[in-house]
Amino acid sequence: MSATTDQDTCCSPTLAAPLATADAELLAGAFAALGDPVRLRLLSLIAAAGERCSCDLQEPLGRSQPTVSHHTKALAAAGLIVGEKRGKWTWWRVVPERLDDLRHVLDTPALASVREA
């Protein structure tokens, strides 16, 4: 009920301790959504633009509208992007908190040596 709960990342999981099964299941779904090169490029196009119209994704990806739509749906289902319908098109943006959760879970004590190298 704390006002800071939503943004408080003190207790989100990292690789410094074994992951609980429930956390692993939630996170695995998001990583699986990133496990496709077209979806990764799609995410990067949206992230780099800040916000991007679904009408402006086919050409840079070289994919059809149904394919682009399939991939945006998968990223949205994983909580990585959110869309806002405006007329005929949807405008997509990334969910930075969700990306931060994934970055956080990849943190491990072993990374300290890389950062200090």
Place this chain on the structure above:
Amino acid sequence: MSATTDQDTCCSPTLAAPLATADAELLAGAFAALGDPVRLRLLSLIAAAGERCSCDLQEPLGRSQPTVSHHTKALAAAGLIVGEKRGKWTWWRVVPERLDDLRHVLDTPALASVREA
């Protein structure tokens, strides 16, 4: 040929710019390997221990030796862990540089607002 090339992360991709197709393909393979809750828990068990014997993974995961072996092979093929054979067992540790590449690619200008929140 620079001595610092291997550890130089100045030019590894991030979501601040659209990903090149070749980068996306390499990275997607690693994310796909993380897209399974058992593999994520396996990675966390190895990362938390620093180094962990394959003989000490079955019990905490509640999986058979062939299943554990299948998952360690997938993580190793994705470059996320490396193993050293000692007698009958393999000892696994994470590859921090590879985890750092994945963390790096999830970086986006939008994350700055989360960090500052």
